[in-house]
Amino acid sequence: MAGSNVNIAPERSEIEVSLFGPGYGESIVLHLGENLWLIVDSCLDPLTGDPAPLTYLHHLHIDLATAVRWVVATHWHDDHIRGLGRIMQVCESAEFVCSAALKHQDFLTLVTAYGHYSMMESPPVQEFYEILQALAAQGQQRPGTRPRPPTLATSSRCIWQSNMEVSGVNYPCSIYTLSPSDASIVLAHSHLATLMPQLKTTKLRIPALTPNYTAVVLWVNIGAVFILLGSDLEESGHPDTGWSVILGSRTYPPGKASIFKVPHHGSHTGHHPQVWQDMLDTAPVAILTPFALGNVSLPTPQDVERICQRTEQAYATAMPRRRRRRGRPQVVEKLMRDTVGSSIREVYSSTGHIRLRANLAETPLAWRVELFGDACPLRNIYR
Amino acid sequence: MNAQAWQQTSFSEPQEPQQNGDNFSTHIASLITNALLKQMMPKAQILSYLVPPMSDSGSVKDANLYNMLMERTVSADPLLKDSMIRRHETNVISHEKFKAKPHQNIFISLQKWEGVVIDVMDDAFLARLIDLTQKGTDEEAEFSFDEISEEDKPLIRSGAIFYWNIGYHTSYSGQRTRTSLIRFRRLPAWTQREIDAAKREAEHIGKALGW
Numbered sequence: 001m002a003g004s005n006v007n008i009a010p011e012r013s014e015i016e017v018s019l020f021g022p023g024y025g026e027s028i029v030l031h032l033g034e035n036l037w038l039i040v041d042s043c044l045d046p047l048t049g050d051p052a053p054l055t056y057l058h059h060l061h062i063d064l065a066t067a068v069r070w071v072v073a074t075h076w077h078d079d080h081i082r083g084l085g086r087i088m089q090v091c092e093s094a095e096f097v098c099s100a101a102l103k104h105q106d107f108l109t110l111v112t113a114y115g116h117y118s119m120m121e122s123p124p125v126q127e128f129y130e131i132l133q134a135l136a137a138q139g140q141q142r143p144g145t146r147p148r149p150p151t152l153a154t155s156s157r158c159i160w161q162s163n164m165e166v167s168g169v170n171y172p173c174s175i176y177t178l179s180p181s182d183a184s185i186v187l188a189h190s191h192l193a194t195l196m197p198q199l200k201t202t203k204l205r206i207p208a209l210t211p212n213y214t215a216v217v218l219w220v221n222i223g224a225v226f227i228l229l230g231s232d233l234e235e236s237g238h239p240d241t242g243w244s245v246i247l248g249s250r251t252y253p254p255g256k257a258s259i260f261k262v263p264h265h266g267s268h269t270g271h272h273p274q275v276w277q278d279m280l281d282t283a284p285v286a287i288l289t290p291f292a293l294g295n296v297s298l299p300t301p302q303d304v305e306r307i308c309q310r311t312e313q314a315y316a317t318a319m320p321r322r323r324r325r326r327g328r329p330q331v332v333e334k335l336m337r338d339t340v341g342s343s344i345r346e347v348y349s350s351t352g353h354i355r356l357r358a359n360l361a362e363t364p365l366a367w368r369v370e371l372f373g374d375a376c377p378l379r380n381i382y383r
Numbered sequence: 384m385n386a387q388a389w390q391q392t393s394f395s396e397p398q399e400p401q402q403n404g405d406n407f408s409t410h411i412a413s414l415i416t417n418a419l420l421k422q423m424m425p426k427a428q429i430l431s432y433l434v435p436p437m438s439d440s441g442s443v444k445d446a447n448l449y450n451m452l453m454e455r456t457v458s459a460d461p462l463l464k465d466s467m468i469r470r471h472e473t474n475v476i477s478h479e480k481f482k483a484k485p486h487q488n489i490f491i492s493l494q495k496w497e498g499v500v501i502d503v504m505d506d507a508f509l510a511r512l513i514d515l516t517q518k519g520t521d522e523e524a525e526f527s528f529d530e531i532s533e534e535d536k537p538l539i540r541s542g543a544i545f546y547w548n549i550g551y552h553t554s555y556s557g558q559r560t561r562t563s564l565i566r567f568r569r570l571p572a573w574t575q576r577e578i579d580a581a582k583r584e585a586e587h588i589g590k591a592l593g594w
Contacts, residue, residue: 022520046520103594108585116584117577119570120544136591149592197578203570204542205499294502294509294523326519332494335549335563344524347511 006353006372009060013166013361015222017259020052021289021317021375022351025079028229028261029053032173032222033166033360037062038070039091040218040229042083046351051083054090056353065092070160070175072097072153073131074216074231076124079291085130096135097159100152101180101188101214106196108132113197114206122205153177153216154185156251164222167361171223176252177216179233183240184213213241217263219252223360226255228279230263235272243272247279258367259356260284265291266299266307266316266378276310285313285367287354290320290381292347301382314378315371318350350374490562492550496522500543508539512547530565538567 010016016031025043032038042051057064068091073084088096101107114122115129138148151159154177161174180188191213195206215231235242243263258281264270266288286307291298297320299307307314326346328336336344352375358367498510501523512522528536535545545567552562 049518105585105589108589108594109582112585112588113573113578113581117581120568132588132592136588149594197573197581199575199578200572202572204540205544207542294525326514326517326522328494331561332549335561336494339530339547339549339563339565340524340526344512344522346519347521347523 006056006355006370007059009062010357011359014357014359015225017227017261017287017356018056019261019287019289019317019354020056020351021353022046022052025082026265026289026317027051027053027080029056030220030227030229032164032220033171034164035062035067036164037068038072038175038220039068039087039094040072040231041074041080042087043079044082051087052353054083054087064090068094070095070097072216072218073099073128074218074229075099075212075214076102076128077212077232078124080232081124081127083127085127085134088131088134095148095151095159096131097151097153097177097216099180099185099188099214099216100154101185101192102128103150103152104189104192106189106192110192110195110197110206118197118203118205120203120205125206153179155179155181155245156249158252169361171360172221173223174221174253176219176221178219178246178249178252179217179231179242180214181241181245183238183245184242187241188213212264215263217246219257221253221255224255225358225360225365226253226257227259228257228275229261230270230275231261232264232270234264234267234269243270243275247272247274256281258284260286262286262288262307262314264298265289266303267291268300268303268306271303271306283311283313285315285356285369286311286378287315287317287356288378289317290350292320299378299381304378304382308379313369315354315369315375316378316381317352317354318374319376319381352376487553488555489553490548490550490564491553492516492548494549496547498524498545498547500539500541500545503539503541510545515546526565530563531567532565535565535567538569544568544570 010031012034014031015033016029018029020027020029020043022043022045026041027043028038028040030038030040037057039053042053044050045052045055048055054064057068062068068087071084071087071091071094073096074080088094111125111129111132114125132150135148135150153159157177159175159177161172163170164173165171197203212232212234215233217231217233218227218229220227220229233242235244238244239248257279260280262270288299288307299316299320304314352371352373354375355370355372356367357370358365493516495515496512497515498512500508500510502509506529507525507527509523509525512524514522528539531539538545545565548562548564548566550562550564551559552564553559
């Protein structure tokens with residue numbers, strides 16, 4: 001990215017959607033205009049180990065303490081949450097938004113037990129433990145003031161609504177959370193109960209919650225612009241969970257999104273054909289991050305084909321295949337081969353940044369697509 | 384006559400005393416001295432039997448035998464005494480050396496990872512690896528169960544933590560080999576105290592957040 005215009009901040013009248021994906025993990029930075037920023041999830045820069053959104057905003061010379069108004073944790077999977085604790089520390093005035101499914105005594109106990117008493121590193125819970133502790137401490141540090149509890153995301157909840165004046169024109173703006181549904185919250189609670197530490201059982205690192213019932217989908221509206229950020233929400237066909245609930249509910253501002261963060265790394269498990277018909281423009285800009293774990297590699301060639309059939313403007317932050325390995329002394333390399341064959345590979349072998357910008361003052365509004373690092377058109381990732 | 388034959392011959396004599404205390408030492412000392420005087424054994428062979436008793440481990444019996452032999456060999460061969468003294472000194476020195484730098488079972492690590500089991504298959508498991516030697520991005524690898532020791536195999540399960548070490552192993556005998564070691568971490572079980580403490584802290588955080 002060095003030498004490019006990546007470090008030029010958007011105009012106050014420009015909307016920006018930036019998607020970062022180090023091959024495993026993702027984060028979104030959204031500029032609503034007028035120096036109002038939203039960070040969704042976090043992933044670490046593989047080179048520096050710093051949260052990618054912080055590094056980017058720092059290079060744009062954005063005042064993180066005042067300009068970032070919301071930090072959203074869509075769910076607590078390892079690939080969406082690393083570095084979120086640090087983001088909350090730096091973005092002092094940011095409101096923390098998380099799934100309503102997490103407001104539960106079991107979740108707090110789980111986070112405290114694994115974040116503090118498990119005697120092992122457990123990144124997702126430790127990030128949450130740090131965030132909740134910091135939020136709780138805010139209230140204690142200033143006696144007489146109420147702590148700022150996390151804003152809880154549920155189906156069709158407006159977390160912000162305002163009129164934003166850009167170049168003398170007023171634009172109605174809002175941010176809605178479209179999930180999790182009530183039924184998903186109940187399912188998540190029963191799942192949480194199964195993860196609680198049990199007496200005399202061996203301490204193990206906590207597994208990821210699957211299927212993902214608690215993911216927070218965001219619907220952002222700035223004037224006539226709509227943006228749908230699909231998180232990792234999955235669709236099981238059950239009418240009370242996943243995308244089916246969102247499609248059945250019409251309590252959020254009507255409109256069709258021109259930007260779509262494709263859910264769950266383009267996997268068919270996050271796909272609902274009606275989303276493309278009812279919630280998106282005829283040719284939206286679709287963006288996604290790939291995912292790779294063991295033999296699982298997302299999106300699959302079939303996923304790419306399906307998405308590219310629906311829009312010509314589809315982009316991925318990186319290649320899903322990872323074969324790159326770190327160079328090590330010959331004796332180490334030989335013993336590595338003897339032990340695990342050729343199966344060892346870097347998880348974050350490829351990383352990139354997709355940036356979409358559009359100026360509210362321009363008519364008609366057109367999105368400018370910029371690709372940095374390993375980001376590329378989706379149709380190219382298997383070529 | 385070799386030492387073995389001499390030992391067998393000498394100790395099979397009918398007048399062999401009971402192996403108790405000073406009588407035994409005297410008898411052995413006589414046999415060795417006579418063998419020496421009659422040149423039945425080379426000096427070096429005799430000397431190999433005369434290991435000076437160590438102050439911290441030698442028994443009274445050994446001390447008596449040694450002293451007796453020392454006394455008798457003086458008259459037999461003054462040069463032998465000198466060489467015995469030198470040998471004694473050598474022995475002490477070498478023993479001290481041994482104490483200072485004993486052969487050890489040493490492992491020199493060249494590369495170390497912390498692994499977390501992500502998925503367990505029929506005959507292998509997938510793990511996320513965090514490089515503990517050099518900071519960098521995480522890695523993944525598939526390990527066959529054959530690479531895991533029998534005592535660690537029951538510990539293979541999703542979420543289990545292990546350490547993978549590659550390096551040089553030096554055995555007690557001083558032999559050096561290239562080695563890949565995988566050792567699962569034995570984490571303690573959850574205790575009631577920890578669970579209760581976590582619940583109390585969770586309640587505290589919940590109250591502070593207004594939940």
